[in-house]
């Protein structure tokens with residue numbers, strides 16, 4: 001696949017559309033290697049990841065459910081927990097996406113955010129090239145202090161959501177985008193070449 005194909009064919013595939021089959025460690029390592037090549041101002045490399053597999057996904061579902069219902073610990077029969085447990089265990093791998101900004105005052109927080117987003121895009125493109133499904137899910141729960149504490153993330157570092165990885169159980173979805181024509185403004189001048 002050439003790079004434009006990988007870019008165009010990268011799709012968000014939700015956890016419920018993934019197989020339960022495990023993803024080999026060397027493939028996951030390739031995703032992280034791809035992430036690690038993202039650019040960052042001042043080479044701050046602010047991306048961090050916490051990887052949940054097997055029953056560790058249940059711990060994450062419990063914390064997210066507690067954050068949502070506002071009670072800790074959450075009951076094992078709570079519908080919010082059961083729904084999150086289903087979501088977490090639909091994907092064999094759930095990766096917490098963390099931005100750990102540099103203390104360098106010359107680097108703006110939004111630059112660090114941009115770098116982490118590029119790292120996730122690299123990971124998602126690499127997943128596409130390997131035939132793996134990926135899905136970035138954010139939502140308010142990801143920003144809850146209890147979730148940060150569980151992830152051992154202290155401000156100014158923060159969680160930006162979760163990236164689900166698994167083998168697709170559905171035909172590869174078609175993507176759609178509006179035309180780029182109206183998103184690009186060209187300003188051409190010839191003065192300097194006269």
Ligand SMILES: Cc1cc2nc3c(=O)[nH]c(=O)nc-3n(C[C@H](O)[C@H](O)[C@H](O)COP(=O)(O)O)c2cc1C
Pocket residue numbers: 010011012013136137138139161175
């Ligand atoms: C920062 C970010 C957060 C996202 N959070 C969610 C989410 O919480 N729920 C959701 O359904 N999709 C989420 N998505 C995925 C988008 O819905 C998806 O990228 C969009 O529909 C375009 O589909 P595609 O990725 O297949 O091109 C998120 C994407 C990004 C970049």
